[in-house]
Amino acid sequence: VTDVQQHHDPLEAALKFDTHFEWPLDDEPEPTRAPVYVDVTVRDDERRPIIPAAYRRGNVRTTVRRGVGRNSHRAGYHVVRAPLYATKVAWYSTVGSVRILGKSIRWWWVLEQHQLRQEAATSNDPQTWMKLHAEARDTRRWRGIVLLGAGVGIVLLTAALWWLDRWWAWAAVGIPTAVLLAHHGRPIDKPILGTAVVVPRFRMLTSDIVLRAYYAAKLGDPDKAPVDFGGTMARDGEGSQVVVNLPYGKSFGDAIKAKAAIASGLDVAESQVFLTRDPASTRSHVLWVADRDPLAIPAGRTPLLRLRPTDIWAPAPFGLDQRGRPVSVELMWNSLLVGAQPRKGKTFAARLLALYAALDPYVRITIIDGKKSPDWTKFGLVADRYIRGTTPMFDSGDQIDLLIDTLEEIKQDIGRRNDRLTQLPPSICPEGKLTREIARNPSYGMPVRLVVLEEFQVYYELPEQDTNKQIANLLTYLASVGPSAGVIILSSTQKPSGVGSGDVARLFTRYRDNHQIRFALRCGNRVVSEAVLGGEAYNEGFDASGLPLGEAYRGVGILYGDRDEPPTVRTHLADGVDAERILVAARSMRERAGTLTGMAAGESAEVTRRDPLADVRTVFYAGEAAVSWKQIAERLADSLPEAYAGTTQEAVSATVRPLLDEESRSRKGLNVAVGDQRLKGLSRTDLEEAIARRQIGDGR
Amino acid sequence: VNWVVWASLFLLVVALRYAASCVWRPFANCVKCEGKGRFARADGKVWRKCPRCKGGGARLRVGRKMWNYMHHQRKAAKRARR
Numbered sequence: 001v002t003d004v005q006q007h008h009d010p011l012e013a014a015l016k017f018d019t020h021f022e023w024p025l026d027d028e029p030e031p032t033r034a035p036v037y038v039d040v041t042v043r044d045d046e047r048r049p050i051i052p053a054a055y056r057r058g059n060v061r062t063t064v065r066r067g068v069g070r071n072s073h074r075a076g077y078h079v080v081r082a083p084l085y086a087t088k089v090a091w092y093s094t095v096g097s098v099r100i101l102g103k104s105i106r107w108w109w110v111l112e113q114h115q116l117r118q119e120a121a122t123s124n125d126p127q128t129w130m131k132l133h134a135e136a137r138d139t140r141r142w143r144g145i146v147l148l149g150a151g152v153g154i155v156l157l158t159a160a161l162w163w164l165d166r167w168w169a170w171a172a173v174g175i176p177t178a179v180l181l182a183h184h185g186r187p188i189d190k191p192i193l194g195t196a197v198v199v200p201r202f203r204m205l206t207s208d209i210v211l212r213a214y215y216a217a218k219l220g221d222p223d224k225a226p227v228d229f230g231g232t233m234a235r236d237g238e239g240s241q242v243v244v245n246l247p248y249g250k251s252f253g254d255a256i257k258a259k260a261a262i263a264s265g266l267d268v269a270e271s272q273v274f275l276t277r278d279p280a281s282t283r284s285h286v287l288w289v290a291d292r293d294p295l296a297i298p299a300g301r302t303p304l305l306r307l308r309p310t311d312i313w314a315p316a317p318f319g320l321d322q323r324g325r326p327v328s329v330e331l332m333w334n335s336l337l338v339g340a341q342p343r344k345g346k347t348f349a350a351r352l353l354a355l356y357a358a359l360d361p362y363v364r365i366t367i368i369d370g371k372k373s374p375d376w377t378k379f380g381l382v383a384d385r386y387i388r389g390t391t392p393m394f395d396s397g398d399q400i401d402l403l404i405d406t407l408e409e410i411k412q413d414i415g416r417r418n419d420r421l422t423q424l425p426p427s428i429c430p431e432g433k434l435t436r437e438i439a440r441n442p443s444y445g446m447p448v449r450l451v452v453l454e455e456f457q458v459y460y461e462l463p464e465q466d467t468n469k470q471i472a473n474l475l476t477y478l479a480s481v482g483p484s485a486g487v488i489i490l491s492s493t494q495k496p497s498g499v500g501s502g503d504v505a506r507l508f509t510r511y512r513d514n515h516q517i518r519f520a521l522r523c524g525n526r527v528v529s530e531a532v533l534g535g536e537a538y539n540e541g542f543d544a545s546g547l548p549l550g551e552a553y554r555g556v557g558i559l560y561g562d563r564d565e566p567p568t569v570r571t572h573l574a575d576g577v578d579a580e581r582i583l584v585a586a587r588s589m590r591e592r593a594g595t596l597t598g599m600a601a602g603e604s605a606e607v608t609r610r611d612p613l614a615d616v617r618t619v620f621y622a623g624e625a626a627v628s629w630k631q632i633a634e635r636l637a638d639s640l641p642e643a644y645a646g647t648t649q650e651a652v653s654a655t656v657r658p659l660l661d662e663e664s665r666s667r668k669g670l671n672v673a674v675g676d677q678r679l680k681g682l683s684r685t686d687l688e689e690a691i692a693r694r695q696i697g698d699g700r
Numbered sequence: 701v702n703w704v705v706w707a708s709l710f711l712l713v714v715a716l717r718y719a720a721s722c723v724w725r726p727f728a729n730c731v732k733c734e735g736k737g738r739f740a741r742a743d744g745k746v747w748r749k750c751p752r753c754k755g756g757g758a759r760l761r762v763g764r765k766m767w768n769y770m771h772h773q774r775k776a777a778k779r780a781r782r
Contacts, residue, residue, distance in 0.1 A: 121726035122768050126758035129727055 070197060077196035088192050089182040096185025104150075108143045110136045205240040205266070205289050207233060213265025217258040220247045230284050238324060239290040243278065251282045256541035262287075269293050271548050274322055275541065276565055294322045295570060296552040302572035304355055307585040312363050312448050312488075313436045316356035318349075318559070321567035329353060329517065330562060332448070335479060335489035337512065338557075339496045339532030340521030340544070345555035347375045347454065349519060349571050350492040355579060357450040357488070358382050358586040361593040362440045366406060366451045370458030378580045379452075381587040384598030390458060400467060403459065407474035410451065414478075414485045417446050434486040446486065447595070451478065453491040460500040460508050468500060472507035479514035491515065496531035519569070520544035521557035533560045542566055612655045613691050615640060620684055626672035628681035629653045649680075656682060660690045718763055727758040 054063045078085070113136055120129040161169055186192060211227055214220055220227040230243030246255065255262070255275055263270040271293055276286040299320040304310070315328035329336065331353065340346040357363045358379070365383045369376045372389030380386050385406045392398045421432055429438060439448045459471045482489055491512075499508045512531070520532040522544060529544035530537070537543075542558050547568070555571040574582065590596040619635035620627060627635075629649035636644040636652065644652075672681040729735030733750035737757030740747035749755040760768070 118723075118726075121760070121764060122771055124760055124768065126727045126753075126756045126760075130758070 074196040078193065081194060085192055088186075089178050092183075092185035092192065093178040093181035094185065096181035096183065099184055100181065104147055108140060108147055110139045110143070113139075205233060205242075207242070209266060210242060210244065210287065213262045214244065214246075216265035217261035219250055219254060219258055219262075225250075230278075236288060236323070238292070238294065239272075239288050241286060241288045243284055244287050245281075245284040248283065252277050252285050253539065253541075255285055259541070270546075271295055277540075288323070290322065293548075294324070295548060295556045295568065297570070298552075299555075299570040299572050301578065302352060302355070302574040304352075304359060304572075304574065304582055305578055307582065308359070309361060309589055310356050310359040311436075312357055312360045312450075316353055317572065318352065319555070319569040319571035321569055325567075327559065327567050327569045329559070331357065331450075331488050331490075332486075333483050334517050334562070335483050335515045336491070336517040336519060337496075337515035337532060338490070338492035338519045338521070339523065339528070340494065340557065341524050341528075342494050344521040345557070345571065346492050346494065346521055347373065348555060348574065349521065349557065350452065350454065350490055351375060351579060352571055352574050353490055354379065354450065354452050355574055355582045355586075358583055359589065360448075361586070361589040361595050362447050364447045364449045364595075364597060366410070366449065368403060368406070368451065368453045368456065368459075370453070370455035373454070375576065375579075376452075376454060378576075378583045380600065381583045382590055382596070382600050384600065386599055390462060400459075400462065400471075404467075404470060404474070407471065407478065410449065410482070410487060411474060411477055413449070414481055414487060417485050420444070420446065433484070439486060442595070449482075449487045451482070451487060451489050453489070455493060456491050456511075457493050457495045457499045457508070460504050465502075465504065468504045469507075472500070472504050472511070476507045476511045476514070479511045483516070489515070496528060515561075517559070517561045519557050519559050521555070522547040522549060522553070533558065537566070540566075612652075613659055613687065613694070615644070616652070616656055616682065617687060617691065620687070624684065626681050626683040628672070628679040630679075630681075632656075632682065653680070656687075659694070660686055661693055718761075722761050722763040722767060726761060726764040728761050730757050730759045733757060 053059060113132060117129055117132050117136070120126075120132060157173065161173060182192060207229060210229075210233075211222070214227045215222055225247030227247060228245045230245050233240055233242045235241070244255075252275070259273060259275060260270050262275075263273045266273065266289060268289060272290040274288040274290070276288065278284045278286060303317050310316070313332050315330045318327050318329045321327050336350075336353065338346050338350045354365070354367075358365060365379065366385045366387075367376050367379045367383045368385075368387045370389065376386075376388075385402070387399050387403050387406060389399055417434070421429055421434065421438075424438075429435060434446060434448070438444050438446055453475075456475070459475075460468055462468050462471075478487065479489055493512075496512055497509075499505065513534070518533045518537070520529055520542075523529040523532065525545050526538065526543055529542075533542055533544060537558075537560050542560055544558050547553065547556055547558070555573065557569055557571070558566055559569050560566040587596070587600070590600075615636060616632055619632055619639060629652055633644075633647050633649045633652045637647055672679065672683045730737070730750055730753035732752040733739065735757045737750050737753060737755045738747045739750060750757070753759055
């Protein structure tokens with residue numbers, strides 16, 4: 001300890017002592033600083049604008065136009081109905097005059113006292129009755145005088161009008177009188193004027209209602225653990241918002257669990273209640289209550305229908321969130337998983353994003369559609385590769401071979417890209433990553449790629465486990481490496497768990513969990529929702545099985561993973577006709593940009609499965625009993641360069657040997673006599689035996 | 701036949717009038733003291749209260765009394781039911 005005190009140079013001390021806790025690394029805090037109280041918060045006072053926003057310079061014109069439009073609508077509405085109103089007034093004023101007459105008579109006769117007099121008579125109390133009677137008599141006298149005066153007044157007014165005999169005088173007195181009488185004559189629930197403009201009205205959320213809801217949800221107790229507010233109730237969008245402070249010890253998770261109870265206490269639908277975490281404290285959160293069910297209002301058609309070129313490097317418009325704010329998805333560097341029950345808008349949601357990518361002519365699109373649905377057919381106009389289902393197609397051959405070939409090609413492309421990007425000078429490629437300039441410059445040959453996998457679980461459940469495994473390995477590689485190399489993955493599935501068995505199941509889960517962004521439409525249960533959104537989403541209160549059910553809620557889902565506050569999105573609509581329009585436009589854009597490739601450009605992508613035995617048979621010249629592997633490789637490379645360019649004798653031997661029969665394989669080293677030498681090679685008899693056996697064996 | 705109609709109409713009017721007076725003027729003069737409520741000597745210096753109306757000078761009409769009786773019966777029956 002004495003040692004430590006002698007050394008005041010930190011570096012020297014640090015060298016001497018090799019563990020940090022023996023020497024203070026941080027400076028001592030300055031003791032002179034004034035203490036800061038945690039509770040004190042300074043809030044800026046809210047300043048109301050001097051001139052309301054509606055009457056500012058830019059807005060006056062619109063405000064006036066709106067006002068005029070509204071009121072002229074009102075005027076027109078009522079003018080058209082004027083005859084109806086006149087009839088109504090005539091009838092109701094008759095009723096009204098009778099009513100007013102009756103009312104005045106009852107008033108004159110002091111009928112409000114009648115009940116008391118009857119009580120006195122019923123209880124046989126003559127004295128009280130006499131007193132009441134005397135009082136009533138006096139009252140009747142002066143009320144009678146008043147009514148007489150009124151009657152005389154009416155008569156005089158009528159006489160004056162008669163004497164004046166002007167229509168306007170009659171109108172000036174008659175119309176207000178008639179309206180007044182009609183007002184008294186009409187039934188209380190039937191106003192004379194109709195309603196021209198219906199102003200939407202919503203129940204005002206008050207702090208009392210909120211407190212009632214939280215206490216009813218057992219999140220606090222008015223006496224022991226009160227709930228309070230972190231601010232005043234405010235309007236936000238089409239709803240009310242307030243910061244709620246739960247009692248100490250209650251957390252945001254408790255509020256999420258009690259969401260249904262809170263909604264019941266607020267007397268609204270559960271989908272109208274939104275709880276958002278407050279980053280400052282788990283005790284407090286933001287409560288937002290929508291005026292009406294926000295998810296039942298459709299988000300409208302997609303803005304892509306403007307048919308303008310898009311940019312994959314910019315976020316893709318996706319829909320509206322619960323507060324009516326636009327939601328967009330950053331596709332670049334990302335992979336996205338869409339999951340839901342069937343018939344809930346899964347394909348439409350995935351296709352919406354794919355259409356955005358299609359409108360960027362510099363994106364190379366691969367469509368892998370496991371369910372062979374007509375929804376994706378039109379993507380054939382732009383897609384580099386388009387794989388449909390699992391069974392062979394008449395025009396593009398075996399789809400599984402095509403899929404494996406496509407995935408292999410993408411895998412090689414990713415590897416090639418990463419190599420080239422590291423070789424590029426930093427002036428062009430500053431971060432060693434793909435940039436917009438490189439991707440859009442065809443001379444680099446590294447366009448952004450989009451791989452759409454619709455119902456990809458199909459390819460994990462093929463009859464042959466080996467094929468499943470091969471595809472699963474490729475997809476896992478693609479999902480883990482693709483996004484950072486500019487290959488965007490857009491997968492959708494209705495079965496996000498329990499697919500495949502053994503290694504395939506493990507690879508499936510790994511592939512699924514590699515997606516950064518998740519979009520879950522309505523799911524059947526919590527487990528499926530968790531599989532799509534990931535385990536942590538449920539704890540944060542996001543459960544796609546809790547999304548509302550019904551026709552109005554198609555295309556509503558939770559977008560999780562790319563922002564702090566996962567929104568509930570109503571996706572834009574692009575139906576089959578819209579998709580076709582967009583894709584036709586996308587194709588012509590690609591034609592102009594010269595980026596139409598692959599199957600869309602008319603290339604046949606059929607993968608011809610080579611038959612090695614037949615190929616080898618062609619390089620056996622007439623009369624040759626045996627050829628060495630080396631020579632076979634040379635001859636193959638020579639005669640069939642598109643398949644065997646650069647092949648080696650080892651490769652050829654490794655391909656052919658497993659196809660030979662047991663006996664010829666077991667022959668030591670397959671030594672054959674070529675000329676006068678004994679070399680490693682293949683004899684004609686062995687080859688022909690293998691071909692014949694195969695023809696007998698499996699008929700290929 | 702004609703006189704029967706007239707007679708029954710007359711009786712109806714009388715009955716209605718009596719019913720109305722039972723409502724609007726349920727009290728009539730006491731039969732014993734004729735509404736005075738007291739009996740006095742001719743010079744008026746000595747008097748006593750009417751024993752029947754206890755000085756009030758009023759009595760309930762018979763019709764009203766019947767109505768009251770029925771009213772109280774009804775109330776009692778209601779209370780008993782409850």
